[in-house]
Amino acid sequence: MSLQVKRPKGTQDVLPADIMKWRTVEATVSDTAEQFGFREIRTPVFEDTALYVRSVGDTSDVVTKEMYTVSSKGDATFTLRPEGTAGVVRAMLENGMMNEGFPQKVYYIIPAYRHEKPQAGRLREFHQFGVEMFGTQSPYADAEIILLAAAILDGCGLENVALHLNSIGCPECRAKYREALREYFAPHREELCETCRERLEKNPMRLLDCKSPICREIASGAPVILDYLCDGCREHFEELKSILDDYGIKYEVDSRIVRGLDYYTRTVFEFISQDIGAQGTVCGGGRYDGLVQELGGQPVPALGFGMGLERLIMTMESCGCAFEPEKTPDLYIAPMGDAARRKAALLADAVRQAGYAAETDLVGRGLKPQMRYADKIGAKFVVVIGDNELETGEAKLKNMRSGEETPVKLSEFMNAFSSELINEVFENGLGDEIAGAVADEIEKDTSL
RNA sequence: GUGGAUAUAGCGUAGUUGGUUAACGCGUCAGAUUGUGGUUCUGAAGACCGUCGGUUCGAAUCCGACUAUCCACCCCA
Numbered sequence: 101m102s103l104q105v106k107r108p109k110g111t112q113d114v115l116p117a118d119i120m121k122w123r124t125v126e127a128t129v130s131d132t133a134e135q136f137g138f139r140e141i142r143t144p145v146f147e148d149t150a151l152y153v154r155s156v157g158d159t160s161d162v163v164t165k166e167m168y169t170v171s172s173k174g175d176a177t178f179t180l181r182p183e184g185t186a187g188v189v190r191a192m193l194e195n196g197m198m199n200e201g202f203p204q205k206v207y208y209i210i211p212a213y214r215h216e217k218p219q220a221g222r223l224r225e226f227h228q229f230g231v232e233m234f235g236t237q238s239p240y241a242d243a244e245i246i247l248l249a250a251a252i253l254d255g256c257g258l259e260n261v262a263l264h265l266n267s268i269g270c271p272e273c274r275a276k277y278r279e280a281l282r283e284y285f286a287p288h289r290e291e292l293c294e295t296c297r298e299r300l301e302k303n304p305m306r307l308l309d310c311k312s313p314i315c316r317e318i319a320s321g322a323p324v325i326l327d328y329l330c331d332g333c334r335e336h337f338e339e340l341k342s343i344l345d346d347y348g349i350k351y352e353v354d355s356r357i358v359r360g361l362d363y364y365t366r367t368v369f370e371f372i373s374q375d376i377g378a379q380g381t382v383c384g385g386g387r388y389d390g391l392v393q394e395l396g397g398q399p400v401p402a403l404g405f406g407m408g409l410e411r412l413i414m415t416m417e418s419c420g421c422a423f424e425p426e427k428t429p430d431l432y433i434a435p436m437g438d439a440a441r442r443k444a445a446l447l448a449d450a451v452r453q454a455g456y457a458a459e460t461d462l463v464g465r466g467l468k469p470q471m472r473y474a475d476k477i478g479a480k481f482v483v484v485i486g487d488n489e490l491e492t493g494e495a496k497l498k499n500m501r502s503g504e505e506t507p508v509k510l511s512e513f514m515n516a517f518s519s520e521l522i523n524e525v526f527e528n529g530l531g532d533e534i535a536g537a538v539a540d541e542i543e544k545d546t547s548l
Numbered sequence: 549g550u551g552g553a554u555a556u557a558g559c560g561u562a563g564u565u566g567g568u569u570a571a572c573g574c575g576u577c578a579g580a581u582u583g584u585g586g587u588u589c590u591g592a593a594g595a596c597c598g599u600c601g602g603u604u605c606g607a608a609u610c611c612g613a614c615u616a617u618c619c620a621c622c623c624c625a
Contacts, residue, residue, distance in 0.1 A: 106616080161623050165549085183625080212625080217549080219619060228625055295622080306623095370624095381625060408625030436583065467583055475585040486583060500585070 110216070110224025112410075121413050124423040126209055128255045129229045129407070133207040136248045138231050141206040143187040146170075149179040155186035155391055157362025159302060166214040180213035184230040184406060185363070185388070186395070192234065193397045202235025202400075209409070221379030221411050229412075230385075232404035234392065239336050242367045242387060243343040245403055249371060249383050250349055256412065257421035261371045261382055264354035265344075267337040268305070269329045270365055271390065277328040278304050288318045309356040324355050333366055340367060363388040367403065373411070375418040382415055383407040428478030431517070433460040434470040436486035444485050447513060454514055475500065481517075483508070 107113060114122060130140065149169050156162050168180040181187055188206060191197075197204055209229050216222060231248060233241055246263065253261050268274060281304040289297060292307075296315050299306045308319050329337065344351055357368050368386035376382075385405020392400040416423070431451055435444035444460040451458035459477065461470055467484065474482045482498045489495040489510065496505040497516065508516035 109616085166623080214624080216623070217621095218617090219621095222624075226625060230625090378620065379624070384625060406625055411625060434584080468585080469578085471585040473585085479585095482584075484584065488583080496584095498584075503585090505584095 108224070110218040110222075112223060112225070120426050121416070121423045122409070125256065125409055125412055125416070126229075127424070129209065129252055129409075130207065132248065132252045132255050133229075133231055136205070136244065136251075138205040138207040138233075138248075141188060141191060141208055143191045143208070143210075144181075145211065146178040146180050147187050147190065149177045151186050151190055151395070152179055152182060154394060155189070155363055156183065160362055162214060166216055168213045168215055181210070182214045183212055184208055184210050184228055185232060185391070185404060188230075188232050189392055189395050189397075189402070192232075193392070193395060198234065198392065198397055198400055203241065204234040205231070207231040219379065220377035221408070221414060223410060227409040228406045229409055230404060230406040232402060234400050234402045237336075237389070237401045239340040239343060239367075242336075242340045242403060243347065245385065245405060246344065246349065246351075246369060247347055249385070249405055249407065252407070253371060253382070253412075256416055258373075258415055258419060260375070260419070261373050261415065263349065263351040263369060263371055264357050265341070265351040265367075265369045266325070266354055266357040267329060267333060267366050268325055268358060268364060268368055268386075269333045273328050273330040273333055274305075274325075277323070277325050280323045280328060281305065281307065284322050285318070291318060305358045309358060326353070326355065336366055363391040363394070365389045369405075371407075373415040376411060376414040379411065381408070382411045426478075427457065428480065429459050430456040430480050431458040432470075432474035432477070432479035432482045433458065434467060434474065434482060434484045435461055436467055436484070439490055440485040440487070443490065443510075447483075447485070447510075450514060451517065454518065456517070483513075485510075 149167070152167065153163055162182050167182055169177050171177045188208065192204065207230065210227065211225055212228050213225055215224060218224060231245065233245060250263070269277065282300065285292065285300055285304065285307060289300065291314055292300065293310065293315055296307050296310050307315065308322065310316060310319065357370055364386045366387040366389065369384070370381045371383040372380045373382050374380060383405055385403070387401070387403040389401040392398070392402055433444040433448050435441040441461065448458040448460040459479065465473065471482065479500055482500055483495050485495055493510050495508055495510055497508045498505045
């Protein structure tokens with residue numbers, strides 16, 4: 101088959117069969133965030149391009165080659181958001197939320213866009229859950245954020261996602277460290293791979309996570325950032341670790357965790373899964389104490405993380421985690437013949453108005469195919485309405501699980517349908533008043 | 549941007565050294581005498597074998613180009 105228009109590279113369709121995976125994750129993620137006192141915020145999918153250049157960093161890969169930027173009718177250029185933090189900080193500032201008292205805690209579930217070459221766990225349109233906290237320097241805040249991420253992963257049923265933790269210090273200690281790195285690598289300059297030679301000039305910290313064996317070998321003897329932290333940063337990091345110990349959260353101090361977004365300071369961390377291929381970072385985040393000021397606000401310390409929803413779902417799948425089951429219809433009404441069909445349509449409507457999920461035949465099938473269909477969609481009850489039923493005004497309500505059939509009067513169908521016995525099966529039955537009212541409505545309609 | 553792999557019905561696959569109507573499973577639809585599903589049985593629909601070009605009497609099968617997808621590097625969620 102040759103379909104003319106195909107979905108853009110690096111995008112995905114989420115089909116009905118998979119939608120419960122997303123619903124499950126979205127519910128887990130937002131429920132847990134709310135338990136920790138985070139409130140949802142929604143910001144535009146596109147922002148002024150300058151926002152990302154300023155926040156993410158004008159030398160970062162994301163800004164230099166991965167942004168979807170469009171020019172609008174005026175002079176302004178807009179960019180599809182490549183990540184969530186910048187837009188949130190902008191919105192907080194623009195709406196005066198930095199003046200409402202601290203800490204401010206928000207979360208979001210968003211699509212984000214990056215023009216990269218797709219591979220396992222890496223898409224051009226991907227979805228991210230993120231949280232941001234503003235207005236506290238306390239290492240307890242860092243710990244709280246990490247605890248939240250861990251709680252979510254736990255809530256999803258994941259056990260083997262490893263926490264990698266590091267501190268990249270404040271701008272002052274980082275400057276010193278960069279110098280030290282340059283001094284260390286300079287004599288090895290010629291042995292380094294090409295990209296690493298560039299890194300040596302631009303961002304020597306990235307040298308540390310080069311995959312090339314030679315660079316790796318050289319890097320193994322390189323100075324470690326933790327030895328260069330100033331007193332304040334070191335204390336902060338030590339305290340964070342001891343709080344995590346109190347919580348019983350396992351972590352591995354990993355000096356290779358550096359993060360590619362320029363705004364990070366001090367704490368950086370990643371939760372890495374071994375089960376989904378090369379792009380194993382399910383969650384990444386840290387502190388960004390300088391960003392709010394960079395975007396024009398007062399200096400406000402801040403921190404947060406982003407969690408890749410596709411990667412989260414992939415990890416859950418590969419670990420055999422459970423997702424919430426799809427809801428199935430409470431009732432299927434199988435009519436036979438035109439008169440019955442009209443009655444069935446009205447009955448279905450009444451059942452729906454009473455708050456239940458009901459379906460009836462829309463394609464004109466025979467009884468047997470209808471039963472098959474009712475079974476396939478997982479209907480909990482089926483009622484057959486044919487000439488006999490219309491004549492006698494009585495039908496049989498069949499419980500599809502047990503096969504049991506209970507006689508019901510059509511005129512009192514809603515009463516019967518919402519009776520205690522049946523509600524037990526549904527667990528979410530309606531009150532008798534509503535059910536009775538609906539039954540009355542049906543009673544009035546005697547034209548059929 | 550750089551590498552590697554793959555491209556056959558809605559999905560998952562088989563197609564041997566190129567040879568008449570491209571096979572199977574799942575799914576879909578319809579039947580298996582009287583108005584009742586999940587099992588079983590029978591039947592049907594559904595593919596110009598990614599696209600274009602080449603070799604050949606003849607190509608899903610060989611060659612080339614293109615495109616798409618997947619995986620890895622890079623980077624990150």
